Amino acid sequence: AQTVTQSQPEMSVQEAETVTLSCTYDTSENNYYLFWYKQPPSRQMILVIRQEAYKQQNATENRFSVNFQKAAKSFSLKISDSQLGDTAMYFCAFGSMGQGNLIFGKGTKLSVKP
Amino acid sequence: NAGVTQTPKFRILKIGQSMTLQCAQDMNHNYMYWYRQDPGMGLKLIYYSVGAGITDKGEVPNGYNVSRSTTEDFPLRLELAAPSQTSVYFCASSYSPGLAGVVDTQYFGPGTRLTVL
Numbered sequence: 001a002q003t004v005t006q007s008q009p010e011m012s013v014q015e016a017e018t019v020t021l022s023c024t025y026d027t028s029e030n031n032y033y034l035f036w037y038k039q040p041p042s043r044q045m046i047l048v049i050r051q052e053a054y055k056q057q058n059a060t061e062n063r064f065s066v067n068f069q070k071a072a073k074s075f076s077l078k079i080s081d082s083q084l085g086d087t088a089m090y091f092c093a094f095g096s097m098g099q100g101n102l103i104f105g106k107g108t109k110l111s112v113k114p
Numbered sequence: 115n116a117g118v119t120q121t122p123k124f125r126i127l128k129i130g131q132s133m134t135l136q137c138a139q140d141m142n143h144n145y146m147y148w149y150r151q152d153p154g155m156g157l158k159l160i161y162y163s164v165g166a167g168i169t170d171k172g173e174v175p176n177g178y179n180v181s182r183s184t185t186e187d188f189p190l191r192l193e194l195a196a197p198s199q200t201s202v203y204f205c206a207s208s209y210s211p212g213l214a215g216v217v218d219t220q221y222f223g224p225g226t227r228l229t230v231l
Contacts (some may be wrong), residue, residue: 101162107155
């Protein structure tokens with residue numbers, strides 16, 4: 001069974017600085033997808049970024065980028081130029097080919113301080 | 115598009131009561147999911163559906179039932195509510211689960227906060 005581990009329950013960063021959130025996962029599959037979701041205080045789950053395991057190039061979405069290390073089963077999220085609106089819970093999730101659901105980590109609570 | 119909608123937003127139940135959480139999507143997605151999120155935890159899958167008339171259990175199905183009579187709607191039924199069912203419930207949908215070689219992004223509703231006293 002796949003598992004997703006987020007080892008940082010809470011993190012904080014100063015506005016405009018860069019922060020990296022860690023995620024590791026365990027799977028025996030070769031093809032899969034990885035996601036980062038953001039959950040602000042409103043509780044809405046919002047997709048931040050996704051990565052296909054067969055792609056070597058790291059995904060980027062504006063200020064958000066990932067460092068995907070397939071051999072190490074690591075999938076970290078880097079947020080550049082942090083903004084107050086980035087304050088939220090961040091969940092790493094694993095998606096298996098042919099399996100509908102996502103496996104979520106326990107989340108990292110990120111606080112951006114002015 | 116409204117995306118994924120859920121009603122109600124909040125609900126308090128007494129032990130032993132029953133209720134239905136409603137979920138609808140207008141994106142013509144074939145897959146729909148119900149997750150629960152307990153405090154300090156990630157989301158866990160309760161049930162999912164691959165299309166109208168087809169449902170299957172997830173990781174934590176006990177105490178719940180689902181039905182899928184249309185592509186758009188996927189209600190979750192709680193029978194004989196228990197305090198252990200106090201949680202935030204999320205409905206999600208996606209176009210493809212990965213059978214075609216792609217794991218599509220799941221789009222989430224705003225959640226229902228349920229308290230059982």
